[in-house]
Amino acid sequence: MMKQTALITGATSGIGRATAHEFAKHGIQLILCGRRQERLDTIEKALSKQTDVHTLNFDVRDRIKTLEAIASLPKAFQNIDILINNAGNAHGLDPIQSGDLDDWDAMMDINVKGLLYVSKAIIPQMTERKSGHIINIGSSAGKEVYPKGNVYCGSKHAVLAITEGMRIDLNPFGIKVTAINPGLVETEFSKVRFKGDSKADNVYSGYKALQPEDIAEMIQFVISRPSHVNIADVLMFCTAQANSTIVNKNDS
Numbered sequence: 001m002m003k004q005t006a007l008i009t010g011a012t013s014g015i016g017r018a019t020a021h022e023f024a025k026h027g028i029q030l031i032l033c034g035r036r037q038e039r040l041d042t043i044e045k046a047l048s049k050q051t052d053v054h055t056l057n058f059d060v061r062d063r064i065k066t067l068e069a070i071a072s073l074p075k076a077f078q079n080i081d082i083l084i085n086n087a088g089n090a091h092g093l094d095p096i097q098s099g100d101l102d103d104w105d106a107m108m109d110i111n112v113k114g115l116l117y118v119s120k121a122i123i124p125q126m127t128e129r130k131s132g133h134i135i136n137i138g139s140s141a142g143k144e145v146y147p148k149g150n151v152y153c154g155s156k157h158a159v160l161a162i163t164e165g166m167r168i169d170l171n172p173f174g175i176k177v178t179a180i181n182p183g184l185v186e187t188e189f190s191k192v193r194f195k196g197d198s199k200a201d202n203v204y205s206g207y208k209a210l211q212p213e214d215i216a217e218m219i220q221f222v223i224s225r226p227s228h229v230n231i232a233d234v235l236m237f238c239t240a241q242a243n244s245t246i247v248n249k250n251d252s
Ligand code: NDP
Pocket: 009, 010, 011, 012, 013, 014, 015, 016, 033, 034, 035, 036, 058, 059, 060, 061, 086, 087, 088, 089, 090, 110, 111, 137, 138, 139, 140, 181, 182, 183, 184, 185, 186, 187, 188, 189, 190, 192
């Protein structure tokens, strides 16, 4: 079988980085994207023993830079079989009446519009080849709104609607489209949400949260199904979490 190529956004941390490690184990050629070049270099160094790696440094909010970066790929990395739209974060946790406009811009621009810009750059080659698999990292927050989640939840509901739209429109081309929707995963997510405030330390304490590797293993499962099988939508919680608001913090 020909070597597969995957492009992962948000590969410098958390779920994206764990997915890069998981894919490398399976010999999948990697295009790793993010804004922090030093981290991309470190991951490239670690994984290039297992597979071929190319890094792209761009901010998904910048549509020109996004399109230019993907257009700059060397020939050996141009045919992308798997797109992991993962870059994103929550910014702030405030009631709607006191939310910060910069936080709102960041969430809509990165989680929603950034996902669209990256997809726009890659979908045409998939429709041309009549193959490909797009995996959008949504969230349980895309299925259930929680207090003070307002705009982050809105951005992830949008990711789910866009995922369904992609699946419909790309259906004639045999392209698979999947949403993976995790609950609480212990990454840098809460550090970013709380802008370095120590509130972030409490989010994953008192129970065993999902680890980024748990999501990466699910992604590997999803991409390795036979060609007639598409896992359309996955909701994943740690055992201690029942929904967006109920977490049993006494189970550890
Ligand atoms: P991390 O903060 O650990 O990773 C976020 C990644 O996104 C980083 O690699 C970061 O790279 C990248 N990123 C952020 N902003 C931009 C930008 N403007 N341009 C390019 N890349 C960007 O968080 P997670 O791994 O947890 O988050 C990954 C995805 O999973 C997100 O979409 C998040 O919403 C989703 N998710 C997370 C959950 C959780 O509980 N952790 C649960 C459900 C979903 P860099 O800063 O180098 O650009």
